[in-house]
Amino acid sequence: MTHDLLGRHRAVLPDWLALYYEEPLEITHGEGRHVWDAEGNRYLDFFGGILTTMTAHALPEVTKAVSEQAGRIIHSSTLYLNRPMVELAERIAQLSGIPDARVFFTTSGTEANDTALLLATAYRRSNTILAMRNSYHGRSFSAVGITGNSGWSPTSLSPLQTLYVHGGVRTRGPFASLGDAAFIEACVDDLKDLLGHTRPPAALIAEPIQGVGGFTSPPDGLYAAFREVLHERGILWIADEVQTGWGRTGEHFWGWQAHGQNGPPDIMTFAKGIGNGMSVGGVVARSEIMNCLDSNSISTFGGTQVTMAAGLANLTYLLEHDLQGNARRVGGLLIERLRSAAAQVPAVREVRGRGLMIGIEITRPGTDEADPKAAAAVLEAAREGGLLIGKGGGHDTSALRVAPPLSLNVAEAEEGAAILENALRSIQ
Structure with a gap:
């Protein structure tokens, strides 16, 4: 079903319209900090439609x-x-x-x-x-x-x-x-x-x-x-x-x-x-x-x-609900957790950001040379583990972008960090 939709997409939409993943994803619905794809797989969403789902998916007050x-x-x-x-x-x-x-x-x-x-x-x-x-x-x-x-x-x-x-x-x-x-x-x-x-x-x-x-x-x-x-x-x-x-x-x-x-x-x-x-x-x-x-x-x-x-x-x-305060508290925990995980991965040049806006730059180990293939591999591995993140960067798109909805809780931050740690380790 998704493969059929991908073929239709490519037949009628521009070639330059970027899609994530080797096998692109159709998101059918979401709730809170999670989304589901057309195959029924559930993902923790750490990108929020490019920082757009700011509070939560299907937030009752907004709906x-x-x-x-x-x-x-x-x-x-x-x-x-x-x-x-x-x-x-x-x-x-x-x-x-x-x-x-x-x-x-x-x-x-x-x-x-x-x-x-x-x-x-x-x-x-x-x-x-x-x-x-x-x-x-x-x-x-x-x-x-x-x-x-x-x-x-x-x-x-x-x-x-x-x-x-x-x-x-x-x-x-x-x-x-x-x-x-x-x-x-x-x-x-x-x-x-x-x-x-x-x-x-x-x-x-x-x-x-x-x-x-x-x-x-x-x-x-x-x-x-x-x-x-x-x-x-x-x-x-x-x-x-x-x-x-x-x-x-x-x-x-x-x-x-x-x-x-x-x-x-x-x-x-x-x-x-x-x-x-x-x-x-x-x-x-x-x-x-x-x-x-x-x-x-x-x-x-x-x-x-x-x-x-x-x-x-x-x-x-x-x-x-003081989501700014939540971004400060939970984001602070998340960035320290990711820095701790990244310290064991030579390909990670830097973990940076503040609040719930965190970047992880991937380079060839021991250099400042961007490694977009490795960054893409982490993106794929994170999806495999049930986590959606973004990517970007000015040096050949070698930075991973982490920006969950601002209502993220501590348990979800830890879950996402663990998946991302495994994804980072997979490129070694």
Whole structure:
């Protein structure tokens, strides 16, 4: 049955539409932190549909909200007043930390970042964008033009002039050998030098923790130091919180808060987890930036009543059950457990991350050379053991990505760590 579906998939969908596993998986249903495939196999889900099933599969509170709203009205577009959209916007504006915030809803993180780029370039009257090496911001024409990861950037054509900045990867590159303070200083000096050779950019866009790049991040405070340089020149800071938002990092509600010494970003984008599987993305910006466009606009599908109802129910559940605190506690236990297991596996170069956002980088033992085949073998072995994880990385996709729903409990964390330990040992 699955083999037949795979043949139909390949006959009608693009060749570049990536599928996991040598024998791709059809997931038919889920509950809590588990999913089942079409053959009836049960898996512990440590990837959540690419960090999108943020709280739990089939969460009753979200399912009920969607069902009740769908029974009233599903969609009307932004041409009409929309109570759930206003209510969710009010809550996100307050949570964002951005003063006098305005919120615009989209259907995805790609579209959110696309909107942020539109706002920044219009506000600053510049089409130059600073982006981080190893970054990923989506699949639209403008987003791939600012993506610093060749594996996810299919064209060099772009409506933007993009300049790439050091700092998103702590343990690789020309400054990797430096201590944290010296690393930040070197990256700031490099940024200043770069700005001395170009016309004034519109903005710097950065993921606090790089998602597709393999859950890499700079030392805390780097973007605060960047912000000081940018602010002096009127350059905006866009924080891409598509993967880091809503408490996933445990220590903070937003990833930018690890770098917030000089205040919040000018623009923040979000998506993925807030809808718990429903298509919700968005942009938060100061009012003068959000309102800088001098023509009309609408969103046909951004902010539909049914997706906003899901987002409201999901956000309420997340806050009332302190899932950020759970990500900090259970994530802390999980990362230490994985570091202990990885210490016995020479192919593991690094276990990194915070909260329930953990990366495991696989290299050829004794070197810094990426080993994507070994990483793929771990992915397959983990599935064999009943665990679904992700992969990524800027060096030939050699990082494993672990990002379970934020309601993960200690027993499930231990179960998943044991399966992953066996999968890592299998490549030795």
